[in-house]
Amino acid sequence: MNAPFPDDLGCVPLLEIDDASVMRGDRLILDRFSLRINAGEHTAILGANGAGKSTLVRLITREIYPLARGDGRASLRVFNRDRWHVSELRGLLGIVSPSLQDDCTSDAALEVSEAVLSSFFAARRLGLDHRVTESMRERANAALVHAGAEHLRGRSMASLSTGEARRVLIARALVHRPRALLLDEPCAGLDIASRRRFLESLRHLARSGTTLLLVTHHIEEILPEITQVALLRDGRVVQHGDKAEVLTDAALSKTFGMPVRVQRLGDYYSAAIE
Numbered sequence: 001m002n003a004p005f006p007d008d009l010g011c012v013p014l015l016e017i018d019d020a021s022v023m024r025g026d027r028l029i030l031d032r033f034s035l036r037i038n039a040g041e042h043t044a045i046l047g048a049n050g051a052g053k054s055t056l057v058r059l060i061t062r063e064i065y066p067l068a069r070g071d072g073r074a075s076l077r078v079f080n081r082d083r084w085h086v087s088e089l090r091g092l093l094g095i096v097s098p099s100l101q102d103d104c105t106s107d108a109a110l111e112v113s114e115a116v117l118s119s120f121f122a123a124r125r126l127g128l129d130h131r132v133t134e135s136m137r138e139r140a141n142a143a144l145v146h147a148g149a150e151h152l153r154g155r156s157m158a159s160l161s162t163g164e165a166r167r168v169l170i171a172r173a174l175v176h177r178p179r180a181l182l183l184d185e186p187c188a189g190l191d192i193a194s195r196r197r198f199l200e201s202l203r204h205l206a207r208s209g210t211t212l213l214l215v216t217h218h219i220e221e222i223l224p225e226i227t228q229v230a231l232l233r234d235g236r237v238v239q240h241g242d243k244a245e246v247l248t249d250a251a252l253s254k255t256f257g258m259p260v261r262v263q264r265l266g267d268y269y270s271a272a273i274e
């Protein structure tokens with residue numbers, strides 16, 4: 001049974017995954033997986049190729065489902081609820097993923113503002129039956145400004161660089177003023193300067209109150225504002241907690257299956273294979 005949303009979502013866990021097991025094909029990919037992230041705790045989920053990160057993202061976004069638990073209890077709750085209406089979910093958790101980017105950039109006729117506005121209708125494009133109000137346009141413009149993408153208005157999504165398209169997708173997610181953003185490999189395909197600029201824009205979002213859940217292979221992308229890190233390996237959480245306690249040589253070596261040396265560079269971290 002779902003409880004009504006409390007007025008103060010800051011006091012409930014953003015994400016609770018409790019003993020979730022997920023099969024893909026005939027393989028068990030997430031094995032009795034548990035993770036709890038509190039609202040307001042900017043968190044990075046770090047793991048090697050094949051650790052199960054995308055599977056976890058798809059579990060959270062309900063593209064795939066966990067196996068039923070023996071006790072009948074739900075193994076996934078977002079903001080204290082295990083069932084959502086899509087429109088409610090969009091208002092809570094914005095999602096930026098490679099599959100969404102592929103969908104939007106493969107449509108040659110999709111224009112940037114339309115890509116953002118169509119999000120109000122949970123659609124990829126605006127249709128004849130979609131009534132766009134002035135307030136929706138204002139919110140879409142504000143989201144584009146917030147994501148640093150206002151100069152891209154009028155361009156087709158297919159014509160944008162990877163980094164530009166990523167900013168538009170962030171605007172598309174922000175248009176609902178979500179409490180949290182789930183970002184799956186958001187720096188993939190960006191050069192080092194674009195990556196740094198993009199990470200700075202995420203820092204701005206984090207400081208303005210949007211909780212970030214950043215899924216990545218790269219320790220270098222863990223922003224100063226991110227205080228919590230969960231390490232994944234073979235579909236399980238190796239370690240989860242305060243960044244400084246989790247980002248150690250031993251924990252990273254276990255996560256990546258090789259001797260890793262972690263370095264701290266100001267507010268950022270980096271890692272190298274020894």
Ligand SMILES: Nc1ncnc2c1ncn2[C@@H]1O[C@H](COP(=O)(O)OP(=O)(O)OP(=O)(O)O)[C@@H](O)[C@H]1O
Nearest residue numbers: 024025027029047048049050051052053054055056
């Ligand atoms: N549809 C599928 N059928 C069978 N196995 C799958 C399927 N999708 C993913 N897997 C397997 O699940 C494991 C985890 O994959 P997943 O894509 O979640 O990892 P990841 O951490 O996101 O990896 P990467 O960083 O390389 O994207 C991998 O071993 C992968 O081969």
